[in-house]
Amino acid sequence: MSNDEIYREIFVEPGELAKKIAGEYGYLPYMIQRYMYMLGVNDTYKLLEAFEKQVKPVIRTNTLLVEPRKLYSRLSDLGFILEEIRWAPYSFRVIESPDSPTIGSTHEYLKGYYYVHRDPATLIPSIILVHGFRGDVLDCCAAPGGKATHIAQLLNGEYHVYANDLVLYRLRALIGHILRMKLGNIIVTWSDARKLPSLLNKRFERIILDVPCSGEGTIMIDKTRKTKTRQSDLARMVKREIELLWSGLELLEYDGLLVYTTCSIAPEENEYVVSKVIELRNDIEIVDPPVKLFNWSRGLTSFHRLKFVETTSRCIRVWPHLHGMIGLTICIITKTRR
Incomplete structure (x- = not known):
């Protein structure tokens, strides 16, 4: 799909109430309209108030x-x-x-x-990924290293964690954490994750894909995200996220699990991305989390005029106003033999 096609599909026209609330809280109006579509007016206000609170590390x-x-x-x-x-x-x-x-x-x-x-929500994807698992893991977009070092620890320093990233200064931070924490089972690679299928002569039973995203769930940490991402920017991010998910799935073994996650509450970056990839291939499906850590929310099956595959209800949503953490979305995908 092109950026323009994605933009047309995800475009939201803000109404007068959304514009009014956006002015009160300092957001782009389309963002408020989306919150109202997802949550209704009352819970939109609760979300916005939650975003004003400080998080504790x-x-x-x-x-x-x-x-x-x-x-x-x-x-x-x-x-x-x-x-x-x-x-x-x-x-x-x-x-x-x-x-x-x-x-x-x-x-x-x-x-x-x-x-x-920054927040306990960032612990969730790693715990889910390796619950009951022992083996090598790929972290496609690993820097600065929170999830890669967590996974290495959960594997008790055994097996290998392949930690890849494209951005050099972030890779330096990752390597610094690996050395500081004395983790000898992490292998660092430097590449655009979309190129990894042609570079790695290996497939994995567990992959984590924490894609670069709008960070819309982290507004309490970075207030610039209230106005940072316009809808045209979002369309470009979504296109990249679709490409990254496709590439990650190419590296997944049959019956393995890929955890797709973002620190965003935007359905365009989560349920929409996963649904689009499912529509494009017939060998994957969303599965339920292997463990339930707390009473998180379920994924969306529709948003505004968009309809997602029904199994997106199996995805995990963490909401600031409901769970007291940053906004986070997780979808667990398996590759099936068909």
């Missing part, structure tokens, strides 16, 4: 180097107030921090005892 213990309780104790002694993430008990939300040191400059951080995530 989360630390993920590197259990290959230190016990979570020992790390908790050491950071508590430094003046950090931590709260355990119930569904990822080796991780802690940073409720309060001392004036010094910062959470990213402690002796424990420099020794690789933990990774700092």
Whole structure:
């Protein structure tokens, strides 16, 4: 599909109420109209208020180097107030921090005892991907390394995590985290993920594809995202996301799982992308998550005038106003023998 074709399909014309609310909160009007289509007016206001709240960072213990309780104790002694993430008990939300040191400059951080995530939602895709699995994993768009290092840890430092990215400065950050956390089972590659099928002589039973996206679910972290992505920009992103998903699926073994995820609540970047790829090939399907960590929301099967494949209801949606985390969407796809 061309950018223009995608643009015509996803275009949303904002109404007067959407324009009014957009003016009040500082958004592009089409974004508000989309929220109203998805949530209704009342929940749109709740979402916008949730986006105004600050998020608290989360630390993920590197259990290959230190016990979570020992790390908790050491950071508590430094003046950090931590709260355990119930569904990822080796991780802690940073409720309060001392004036010094910062959470990213402690002796424990420099020794690789933990990774700092912006929000607990970013832990979900990795946990789902390797639940009950042991084997090599491909992370197609891996930098700066939160998911790749998490997966390497969940695999207990065994097997290999192939961590690929295109952007060099982000790759440097990834390599820095790998070295700091002493993770010897991560192999770093530098490529456009769309070219990986022709470069890798290997197929994988587990792939994570955290595509470059609008970041519309992270407005509480970056307020510029209220006005950063126009509908023409969104169409270009969607085209790239379709291409990335297609390439990722080419690297997936039959009966394997690919976790497609974005830090976006935009249905155009999630259910729409997955539906388009399903329409183009007959060897994939969306499956239910292998584990339920908390009471997340289900994926959308329609939006405005768009109809998605019915199985997009199996996707996962994390909403800021419902779950107290950044907005995140996850679809789990398997390749079938037909």
